[in-house]
Amino acid sequence: MEQKIIDLLKRSNLSITDSRKKILESFFEEDSALAHADIEDHVGEDFDRVTIYRTLQTFVDKGIIHTIPTPDNAVLYALCKDSCSAGHHHDNHVHFICDNCNKTFCLEHVVVPAVHMPVGFAASQIDMVVSGICNYCNATT
Amino acid sequence: MEQKIIDLLKRSNLSITDSRKKILESFFEEDSALAHADIEDHVGEDFDRVTIYRTLQTFVDKGIIHTIPTPDNAVLYALCKDSCSAGHHHDNHVHFICDNCNKTFCLEHVVVPAVHMPVGFAASQIDMVVSGICNYCNATT
């Protein structure tokens, strides 16, 4: 785990710092997307709020994590598993928000479907967010 | 215009107040979605910030306007043109955000396409937000 994180940071040309390791750890330990507040909970008092903001921004810039738009406008972050790189994200998968457990997941294998645009509109990026009940909640109720 | 607004409020079982009229006016005068700040600009000093928050929430509850999720997590509101009613929205159209003029539009006639969910996941609502260049910006450049 530790080594995996260090390798990822090196690959992204980032220096290895305690806060970056700890914040990345949060993502590897959770299979769902995380809000800023979740990360604050995970890292505890160890790091300043501002450091978390800046670290998350750095990770987004470097293509390590991506943001997820949600209907209730909370800011969520998740690891990029696609081949994202600095300045170039390729996360074109669908996101799922469970109305029961409230977790948000990347559906890595569900690609956003094409949609026909009206004349005059040129699409460059498409986000799709699905709400409902997740597989875990469906299995346990 | 004035009459149209009054009728809409009556139909929604809302009392006719100056702030509600003025805020609804903002939406009828703009063809694009509005952020809280846009509405504050439009109504000027006439009404308190808190009143605007509460009025928008009331309109959402009554099915007069709907919120739009955006990738940069700004909260946007637009008139419901579908047959939405109190407690039941039916806005299943695609939303478009122009990277040039920064306006957000409801593509009333573009229905969100179906998407195949993985086993275990049950979808109840789907939001699709497309970014790119709008028809107005494409026409004038």
Next chain:
DNA sequence: ACACTATTGCAACTATGTTGCAAAATGTTA
């Protein structure tokens, strides 16, 4: 015009996010 109810404004508060700057940690090179 009256009484009842719903709405508004104000003040205070919480939450969220940003910026500048000095201190500390990291990476590099000798």
Next chain:
DNA sequence: TAACATTTTGCAACATAGTTGCAATAGTGT
């Protein structure tokens, strides 16, 4: 490993966004 240059961090202060309780006000129906 010690010294140096560069990044990163913490702090303080600020800015913006949104919420709540309560008293004053405005709207509605009779």
